[in-house]
Amino acid sequence: WKIELRIMDKHHIVTCTAPVNIAVIKYWGKRNEDLILPINSSLSVTLHQDQLKTTTTVATSKSFEQDQIWLNGKEEDITHPRLQACLREIQRLARKRRKDGSSGLDSAGLPHKVHICSVNNFPTAAGLASSAAGFACLVFSLARVYGVEGELSAIARQGSGSACRSMYGGFVQWIMGQKSDGKDSIAQQVAPETHWPELRILVLVASAERKPIGSTSGMQTSVETSCLLKHRADVVVPGRMEEMIQAVRNKDFPVFAELTMKDSNQFHATCLDTYPPIFYLNSVSQMVINLVHRYNSFYKETRAAYSFDAGPNAVIFTLAQHIPELVGVIQHFISFFPPESNGEDFFKIVLCYYYLLQVGPGPCFVEDSTQHLLSSDGLPLKTA
Amino acid sequence: WKIELRIMDKHHIVTCTAPVNIAVIKYWGKRNEDLILPINSSLSVTLHQDQLKTTTTVATSKSFEQDQIWLNGKEEDITHPRLQACLREIQRLARKRRKDGSSGLDSAGLPHKVHICSVNNFPTAAGLASSAAGFACLVFSLARVYGVEGELSAIARQGSGSACRSMYGGFVQWIMGQKSDGKDSIAQQVAPETHWPELRILVLVASAERKPIGSTSGMQTSVETSCLLKHRADVVVPGRMEEMIQAVRNKDFPVFAELTMKDSNQFHATCLDTYPPIFYLNSVSQMVINLVHRYNSFYKETRAAYSFDAGPNAVIFTLAQHIPELVGVIQHFISFFPPESNGEDFFKIVLCYYYLLQVGPGPCFVEDSTQHLLSSDGLPLKTA
Numbered sequence: 001w002k003i004e005l006r007i008m009d010k011h012h013i014v015t016c017t018a019p020v021n022i023a024v025i026k027y028w029g030k031r032n033e034d035l036i037l038p039i040n041s042s043l044s045v046t047l048h049q050d051q052l053k054t055t056t057t058v059a060t061s062k063s064f065e066q067d068q069i070w071l072n073g074k075e076e077d078i079t080h081p082r083l084q085a086c087l088r089e090i091q092r093l094a095r096k097r098r099k100d101g102s103s104g105l106d107s108a109g110l111p112h113k114v115h116i117c118s119v120n121n122f123p124t125a126a127g128l129a130s131s132a133a134g135f136a137c138l139v140f141s142l143a144r145v146y147g148v149e150g151e152l153s154a155i156a157r158q159g160s161g162s163a164c165r166s167m168y169g170g171f172v173q174w175i176m177g178q179k180s181d182g183k184d185s186i187a188q189q190v191a192p193e194t195h196w197p198e199l200r201i202l203v204l205v206a207s208a209e210r211k212p213i214g215s216t217s218g219m220q221t222s223v224e225t226s227c228l229l230k231h232r233a234d235v236v237v238p239g240r241m242e243e244m245i246q247a248v249r250n251k252d253f254p255v256f257a258e259l260t261m262k263d264s265n266q267f268h269a270t271c272l273d274t275y276p277p278i279f280y281l282n283s284v285s286q287m288v289i290n291l292v293h294r295y296n297s298f299y300k301e302t303r304a305a306y307s308f309d310a311g312p313n314a315v316i317f318t319l320a321q322h323i324p325e326l327v328g329v330i331q332h333f334i335s336f337f338p339p340e341s342n343g344e345d346f347f348k349i350v351l352c353y354y355y356l357l358q359v360g361p362g363p364c365f366v367e368d369s370t371q372h373l374l375s376s377d378g379l380p381l382k383t384a
Numbered sequence: 385w386k387i388e389l390r391i392m393d394k395h396h397i398v399t400c401t402a403p404v405n406i407a408v409i410k411y412w413g414k415r416n417e418d419l420i421l422p423i424n425s426s427l428s429v430t431l432h433q434d435q436l437k438t439t440t441t442v443a444t445s446k447s448f449e450q451d452q453i454w455l456n457g458k459e460e461d462i463t464h465p466r467l468q469a470c471l472r473e474i475q476r477l478a479r480k481r482r483k484d485g486s487s488g489l490d491s492a493g494l495p496h497k498v499h500i501c502s503v504n505n506f507p508t509a510a511g512l513a514s515s516a517a518g519f520a521c522l523v524f525s526l527a528r529v530y531g532v533e534g535e536l537s538a539i540a541r542q543g544s545g546s547a548c549r550s551m552y553g554g555f556v557q558w559i560m561g562q563k564s565d566g567k568d569s570i571a572q573q574v575a576p577e578t579h580w581p582e583l584r585i586l587v588l589v590a591s592a593e594r595k596p597i598g599s600t601s602g603m604q605t606s607v608e609t610s611c612l613l614k615h616r617a618d619v620v621v622p623g624r625m626e627e628m629i630q631a632v633r634n635k636d637f638p639v640f641a642e643l644t645m646k647d648s649n650q651f652h653a654t655c656l657d658t659y660p661p662i663f664y665l666n667s668v669s670q671m672v673i674n675l676v677h678r679y680n681s682f683y684k685e686t687r688a689a690y691s692f693d694a695g696p697n698a699v700i701f702t703l704a705q706h707i708p709e710l711v712g713v714i715q716h717f718i719s720f721f722p723p724e725s726n727g728e729d730f731f732k733i734v735l736c737y738y739y740l741l742q743v744g745p746g747p748c749f750v751e752d753s754t755q756h757l758l759s760s761d762g763l764p765l766k767t768a
Contacts, residue, residue, distance in 0.1 A: 228653055231615040258659075265661045269612060272665075273653040275646050276677045279670050281656075286663050293660045 012109045013059040014144040018137035018363040020052045020128055021045060021165045022201065022315050024260040024307060025244050026267040027174065029223045029233060034259075035182040036161045039223065040233040041241050043173045043248075044165040045317075046193065047201060047372030048360025053265050054133035055366070057373035058116040058141040060109030069116040070380045071134070086139050087114070091153075094146035109145060116141075117373040117380045128313065136166035138361035153209040157211035167363035168195040171248045173241065193359045196251050198319045203355040204314035204330070206284065215310040218271065218278050225275040232270055234305070253319055257305030260317060261292070264307040271310075280310050288314040291333055295326070318366075323356065330354075396493045397443040398528040399756050402521035402747040404436045404512055405429060405549045406585065406699050408644040408691060409628050410651040411558065412743025413607045413617060419566040420545045423607065424617040425625050427557045427632075428549045429701075430577065431585060438517035439750070440502040441757035442525040444493030453500040454764045455518070458697045462500075465687045469542040470523050471498070475736075477539075478530035493529060501757040501764045502526075512587070512697065519543030520550035524747035537571035553577040553745035555632045557625065580635045587739040588714070590668065590696035599694040602655065602662050609659040616654055637703055641689030644701060645676070648691040664694050672698040675717055679710070707740065714738075 027042035067078045067087075078084075094110055118137060120130050139156040143149070157164035157174075161320040164187040165172045177185030222229050240259060271278040281289075285308055294304045304318040304326055318326050375381050411426035451462045451471070464467075478494055502521060504514050523540040527533070541548035541558075547554045548571040561569030606613050625641060631639040655662040665673075669692055676690045688702045688710055702710050758763050 079407075108611045227620045228612045228615065228650065228657075231612065231619070235615070236611045262657075262659050265659065266612065266657050269653040269657040272656060273612075273646075273650050275642075275649065277673060282670075283667050286666075289661060369622075 012061060012112075012145065013057065013369075013372055013374065014141050015055065015057040015366040015369075016137055016141040016144060016363055017049055017053045017055045017366060018133045018140055018166050019049045019169070019360050020047045020054075020130070020133045021162065021172065022047060022203075022307060023162065023165070023309070024256070024317075025237060025263050026242055026309075027161055028270060029219050029229055029266050030161070032180070032182065033220070035185075035311050036157050037182045037185050038161060038174065038176050039230075040237040041174060042162075042165070042237075043171065043190065043241060043244050044162070045171055045199075045201065046166065046169045046205075046360055046362060048193075048358045049364070051355050051357060052122050052128060052133075052203075054118060054120050054130065054137040055371070055373065056116065056134075056137040056141045058138075058145045059115045059372075059374045059378050060112040060145060061378055062112050062113075064113035064115055064378055067113050068113075069118070071118050072120060073380065082135070082159050083138075086135060086155055087142065089155040089158065090139065090142040090146055090148055090152075093143075093148045093150075097148060115374055115378045119373060128205070131160040132162040132166045135163035135362055139163070140167065141173040144365060151186060154182060154185060156186060156275070157182070157187075167362055171194055171361055173245065190245050191248050193361050196248070196359060197250075198321070199253075199359055200318050200320050200323055201355075201357040201359070202316040202318065202323075202327070202330070203317065204288065205355065206314075206315040213278050213310075218274070218310060221276075221278070222270055222274040226270050226273040228273040229270040230310075232266055236266065254302040257262075257302045257317060260305040260307050266315075267296070268308065280312070281308060282312065285312070287316060287333065288316075288330075290318065295329060327354075328354070360372065391623050396445060396496075396529060396754055397441065397753075397758060398640075399439065399441040399750040399753075400521055400523050400525040400528060400747055401433055401437045401439045401750060402516045402517045402524055402550050403433045403553070404431045404438075404514070405546065405556065406431060406587075406691060407546065407549070407693070408640070408701075409621060409624055409647050410693075411545055412651050412654060413603050413613055414545070415568065417604070419569075420541050421566045421569050422545060422558065422560050423614075424621040425558060425560045426546075426549070426621075427555065427574065427625060427628050429548070429555055429585065430550065430553045430744055430746060431587075432577075432742045434744070435739050435741060436504075436506050436512060436517075438502060438504050438514065438521040439755070439757065440500065440518075440521040440525045442522075442529045443499045443756075443758045443762050444496040444529060445499075445762055446496050447498055448497035448762055451497050451499075453502070455502050456504060457764065466519070466543050467522075470519065470539055471526065472751075473539040473542065474523065474526040474530055474532055477527075477532045479533075481532060486561070498526075498529075499758055499762045503757060509560070512589070515544040515551045519547035520747055523547070524551065528749060535570060538566060538569060541566070541569060541571075542696050551746055554579055554743055557629065574629050577745050578681055580632070580743060582635075582705070582752075583637075583743055584702050584707055585739075585741040585743070586700040586701065586702065586703050586707075586711070586714070587741065588672065588698040589737055589739065590698075597694075601696060602658070605660075605662070606654055608660040610654050610657040612657040615656040616650055620650065638686040641686045641701060643689050644689040652692065664696070665692060666696065669696070669698060669757040671717065672700075672714075675698065675713070679713060711738075711740070 021044040023042050023044040024042040027038050031037050031039050069076050069078045136156050139152050143152050153164035153167040156167050165174050167187055168189040170193040171190040172187050173190050174187045240339040244259050268281050290303050296302050303322050304316055307315045405428040409427040412424050413423040415421050415423050429532050437598040453460050453462045496559050520540050523536050537548035537551040540551050549558050551571055552573040555574040556571050557574050558571045566752040628643050652665050676688050680686050687706050688700055691699045
């Protein structure tokens with residue numbers, strides 16, 4: 001019976017990894033809070049997992065007494081509604097598959113409790129949209145453990161909106177969809193990770209003491225109060241999505257870069273038009289923005305683009321050939337960045353380090369069973 | 385002949401003062417650069433001249449060999465196109481009046497050269513929209529010296545857009561107008577300066593080393609590049625103008641205050657949506673904004689409102705009864721303001737001092753001939 005147990009284990013413990021993505025056409029505002037349906041489509045670049053990734057192990061076992069989750073070494077509340085939404089949806093698909101007779105051994109874990117263990121290989125405090133990689137990895141791993149295949153981005157979306165884009169590699173659009181049940185609000189790959197090998201992404205990580213306002217409540221207030229956000233979503237973004245998809249397909253860096261910068265700025269403009277206003281850009285962000293514009297002006301060519309999300313990190317896009325110079329220019333100016341201490345109302349920000357990244361693939365199944373984050377008794381390993 | 389000369393002098397030297405105004409529905413963007421016709425209407429509060437004003441003396445004399453102008457003690461270029469536009473328009477009206485026979489001695493100075501001397505009683509570096517008060521005062525003084533009466537705001541507008549609003553006291557709207565010649569793009573008083581005696585305006589003056597980008601070129605770039613600015617001008621502002629006029633007429637501070645803050649934020653949002661983006665708000669501005677929102681939240685009542693123009697000063701509106709506490713709160717937080725030194729790309733800002741002001745009247749004629757800024761030989765007095 002020892003051999004049988006091993007086979008069971010093999011099928012009922014799965015480890016996967018998933019990537020971080022950076023939106024170049026931004027998502028800001030939901031039309032449905034529960035299903036996480038956005039007011040506009042968005043487009044992102046999936047970052048390579050060699051430096052930034054989430055790893056998740058999911059195990060099911062007859063011997064587990066309750067569902068449990070550990071995130072970055074700490075047990076968290078498994079009853080969190082968004083976590084439950086993902087779990088429920090994957091299990092529903094698994095039951096459907098079993099009923100349809102299209103699943104074999106894989107769905108055997110269904111009646112059992114589940115243990116989930118997830119870690120990021122980068123500090124959560126770095127503010128690198130870890131929830132997107134986290135929920136993408138969770139959904140991908142759960143699907144694997146329950147033997148579910150097919151379109152999974154609509155499930156990841158219910159964990160965290162932008163997580164649906166982390167379900168694919170390369171350049172990914174999240175189509176907003178029209179249906180009220182959200183079935184058509186899914187991610188699609190625009191171009192694979194091999195499409196534009198020269199593209200480089202420089203993530204300048206700032207240590208943020210705290211985020212002034214979280215993106216969930218921030219975008220809710222924006223939807224309720226910003227006159228400009230609705231216009232952006234209804235009128236501006238549809239055209240930009242088309243232009244951006246073309247720019248990606250043509251590998252047209254100047255167009256890609258200019259749209260990226262304009263869309264980042266417009267997102268922050270709608271934050272400022274929110275009442276009370278939301279500020280994510282600070283004096284360091286302003287400095288990075290000015291630096292990029294001056295760099296491009298100097299060469300009379302758009303060689304670099306910035307993008308800022310609802311946090312302090314600056315993301316710079318450029319082509320491989322400009323990296324040595326651009327990194328030099330940034331490092332020169334980083335030495336000028338003063339530590340800010342504006343009283344308790346402001347988070348302190350100092351640029352700490354940067355990642356130099358390429359475009360990368362979507363979630364991956366980890367073959368090597370020594371990489372599991374859960375031990376054979378279903379508890380987190382020390383390394384997790 | 386000595387007596388005759390004195391009479392001539394009396395009629396051909398005029399001194400006037402004009403006020404600064406603060407827009408609560410902002411003007412940003414021209415549809416005609418030469419005539420200074422705006423893309424939206426705006427509304428402002430005229431500040432009392434007891435603390436902030438421009439004083440201008442205009443003299444005409446047969447003995448003057450050329451037109452000359454001195455601003456704040458320094459001779460400036462009289463051929464400046466906007467200055468010439470004002471001079472030309474007033475002289476055209478004067479000739480028209482003389483032709484119609486409706487003018488007597490007053491227009492006698494018409495064939496002569498003109499000397500203009502103008503001073504502000506506040507530092508130009510304070511960034512207090514001195515061009516609005518300056519051009520309003522110029523046009524008002526020229527009209528007086530040439531015996532021109534009637535609607536003059538459309539002429540002041542051609543000197544500096546917002547100058548048309550400084551031609552009236554109290555609460556003033558600048559109606560954008562429809563005509564291509566700009567004849568209907570004029571200022572009108574919404575309510576006189578006596579209408580809302582409890583209203584107070586606190587101007588927090590920041591010493592700016594330099595403005596990152598001037599408003600003339602800034603608004604031009606915004607009109608060319610911001611998708612959101614056009615929507616603001618066409619769709620948002622018309623409704624806000626109506627609401628603001630009602631709020632002023634009803635002396636409804638919470639509505640007045642909320643619209644003021646929203647409109648200031650939306651103006652800065654369109655600056656951020658400009659490409660390349662324009663930043664007028666910095667970390668000190670963000671602090672003032674947060675402070676006002678927290679102050680209002682604490683009392684669960686909108687007791688104060690902020691407004692920021694294309695410069696570093698914060699303008700706070702409140703009612704007289706809240707002034708002692710609000711000044712105390714601000715002074716408490718001013719002590720936390722650090723002097724910023726972000727390298728050469730950023731202007732340094734430290735709050736220096738504040739003005740506590742009331743709503744005030746429009747341009748005034750100065751009866752007292754000892755207040756002239758030009759001597760009997762037409763040159764600036766030492767005090768000017």
